Amino acid sequence: MKGYRKYFLTKLAWFAITFVFAFVLNFTLPRLMPGDPVAAIVARQAQGISNPIGVQAIYQQYTELFGTNKPIIEQFFIYVKNVLGGDFGFSFSQYPRTVVDVIRASILWTVCLQFPAIIVGWLIGNTLGALAAYLKGGFDKVLMPISIFVSNFPAFGMAVILMVIFGVTLKWFPTSGGYGYDLIPSFDWKFIRSVIVHYQLPFWSIVLIAIGGQAIGMRAMSIYELNADYVKYSRFMGIKDSTIVRYVFRNAMLPQITGLALSIGTMVGGALVAEIVFSYPGLGTTLLTAVMGQDYPLISFATLIITIMVLSATFIIEILYGVIDPRIKAAQAE
């Protein structure tokens, strides 16, 4: 138990260190970009103003406001101070909205889309993989090549294909947005219905991608477990096959949780791109607009939020599988 606590604390410390590191990277990298984003905003704001002194004044005003005229170290400390006060600054491209405002509007969409999609994909993938390992034969022969193909299919490709088949050709679902463009977010039935309809294509494109990889992993794990020595021993001790199958799939499933922890970063990356394809109003699309508008406060914050999401998910999963899998727990407590 003591060993386990140590493990937990180490993990937590890791989490903190990584967070700090990611924070610094998130601040620094976008600011290294050549070019002057403030000039871009000013150009937008100053449209129609022909007076160069006026433009200059506006420019001054914005540089002051964003603090881009100070050395980067100083900017960093100001940033940290502001962040501790919950202020992440203004969005350049959507000024005068703050980045927190912009992200707040999109984060729920991303969480509600990706979290269920990854879980559902994981569950379906594992079930299919286990069945392929257990049933073998035709099922396996059909499922496996498909899974290999699907899991190697780029995430955006899957999104595009689904969009063309079900959105453009069959017209079952809309091809973009999170809800009908003519609606105002509210809790009436019409809006919710629209949200659900718009949800389908992005959701299934993420699910499909997740299924392939998980099915392959689970099949390999299950085959390994089915040939494990304890299976043979249990059989010869007279235990029913149904009980043994339960052992096998439990044991094969648990390491798959590790796989989930390791691949969640990749999955989120793929899912962000899927959002972009469907112009889903989540973080992915926000990120794209931020990139297009050279909006580095927004990029910093969006990537930071994504990092935190992935970090927390990884952390929770790691702790979780230590609790449910004695093999891992023993390894962790070492």
Add this chain to the structure above:
Amino acid sequence: MRHTLRQIFRSGKFVVGFSIFMMILLIVIVYPLVVTHPPLEIIGQGTFFPPGIYVSTYDAINAPTTYMLNLTDAAAKRVANKLKNEDRLAMKEWMVAAGVPESEIDIADTESLLTLWKRHYDPNKRMEGMTFARLRYYQRVNAAIEGLLSTEAAIIAAKNRETGALEEVSAVKQTDYVNISEVANVRVLALGTDNFGRDVLTELVRATGVSLQIGFVAGLIATLIGLTLGLLAGYIGGLVDDVIMFFTNLFTVIPGFVLLILISFSIGQDKRGAFTIATVIGLTSWVWTTRAVRAQVMSLRNRDHVNLSKLSGHSIPYIILTDILPYIASYVVMALILQISSGILAEAGLSILGLGPRTTEVPTLGLMMNWAMIYQAPILGKWWAYLPVLVTIALITFSMNLMNTGLDQVFNPALRD
């Protein structure tokens, strides 16, 4: 070595993957030798020309020989080709309104449709509630049909230099044919053109080549870094291991994709060449290889042959090169293959985000996809602009993964089912 190779090529999965990959590689190498057009040349004025063989109308008329062919179905085909589906539907609408029973009208059968039309159509008849524009539309359709059905030749006229009057130069009869091989300008656009009016197939082949190079460079960098760090961490251990593992752990939890976005963004559009992107991808994806190699090396570190080598006083580089590396070679090759394929995918993902290589020099698979998306090819139904790109990416990654699965089965017998 020979034996191992033979075993590898006995694995069905590997052979299938290898063949697909080699085919792609062959096309990438041979195609530019045969088709020498510059891949980014803008040839089409307009967007998304559909796939097909484009024959210069001017040159066709001026072909050295014209041949006369009497083909009975030529006229019907001519009309069928010209009558769009919406025109047919409109004709049906008119006739139904004029009292022709709907069951008699079959818009798929051009001949019967035309017979009915000729019998019933009256250009001056005004239907209830029909707009003037609509009336004119029907008159135009009718005129077109009549023009198509007429058997007169089309007159080619040219301006007389002196008088400026049009004079007949030649007449093109409906039975005139030219042999396509005698037409001076014919361009095959097997996959049509893209949104800029560039030949998609030529562009695609070039893009595949560039993407493969990006994947290869990225994979090589990632594998080299991963291998070096993994070897050092695994074999030397101690402080070296701790430091390396610190960074490895750090970069394991920061999603590589995010890092990739940040770095690409900070480099800026102008400085992002294809190889810069490849390098960035390589620099952000070594983590996984490091971990894997380290684990392998640790399991080898205390094997008898390594200990023996240590006792005989060999240096660390020597031991790593002769007693460790050969044992993990197959593993490293597999890791490299995976890294290459994920490098290609990473470039594509970045480009979709608008963070790919700058767009002016070379096409990449990701950029082609990006352009197709920006110009809404999927929604407009211009499949040739994006589907071949997707299929190519999928074929590359699929073939590489098949090779890997095959190798895995040869080198890890435990995985054999």
Add this chain to the structure above:
Amino acid sequence: MGQAVLEVNDLTTKYITRFREDIYAVDHVSLRVEEGKTLGIAGESGCGKSTLALSLMGYYFPPLHYVSGEIILNGRKITGMKPDEIRKTALGTEIAYIPQAAMNALNPTQKVINFIEDVILAHNPTQDKKDIYELARASFEVLGLPASVLHKYPVELSGGMKQRTVIAVSVILRPTVLIADEPSSALDVTSQKMVIKMLKGLMENGFIKAMIFITHELPLLYNVADDIMVMYAGQIVEKATAKQAVFDPLHPYSKGLMGSIIVPESGLRSVKLTAIPGAPPNLKKPPAGCRFAERCKYVQPECKVTYVPLYDAGNGRAYRCILSEKTLREAYQHGW
């Protein structure tokens, strides 16, 4: 002759590989185990010992398949019975098994007691869990294992402890016959001794009535077994008492297994079996004549072509060689 608890006549089983090749790893084997006795089976690895162990239980699943022969367990013919009936009435209760890889024999994500529960409930679904715990605890105590082991996961046990736990679990239902497949091979010397001691004690404590002990170290059997069977390439090549097999082996292969030096009683040296030069034949295409001919020092021209049966040498002794007992003994004493 005592009462036979296990009698096997002409048993043949085969593996069908995924390339659809047949491997006859147990080829016309007959044996008899009497109450109170331990039968030792020896042979190099790959000669079919483990396969024989699996085949003896009458419960087959791919890639292993039954071909012919009969198994009579406690006077009941189990070959031809329905698999589920064998499972319910014989496995674990009349015949039990300790797998070669006992280190990994326990489900890693299950506590020992939960596995014991599953084993017992599979035979008697109405048993109360408290009773099961009592039974397990009592058994473990007699066998010298702490009851705390019951609440541990296999990963929490040391190698030797895991091995002893598996043995205790195998005999939890008091099976008539216990088959132990190389129970001590993977252990360090101390654990090995403890395991052997424990196995020897099983019969005295009434857990089992007879045992089959499989090993690739023939000398080890001298301390454990009453009778010894030597296997080569899926066939029995010699049957004898432990003493005869060790000090007076007849078949050239048994002779080879013993090595040349034997220090009587106390320190039987365990000679690694690879001492015989050459490798066993490929069982996919076994040779037509004597399967050992390729590696035999005393090989005769006809050895390679004619089938060699198991010759009865009286007193339960048998060997598979065309040379006479006398010729063989002389050859061993004076050289060839």
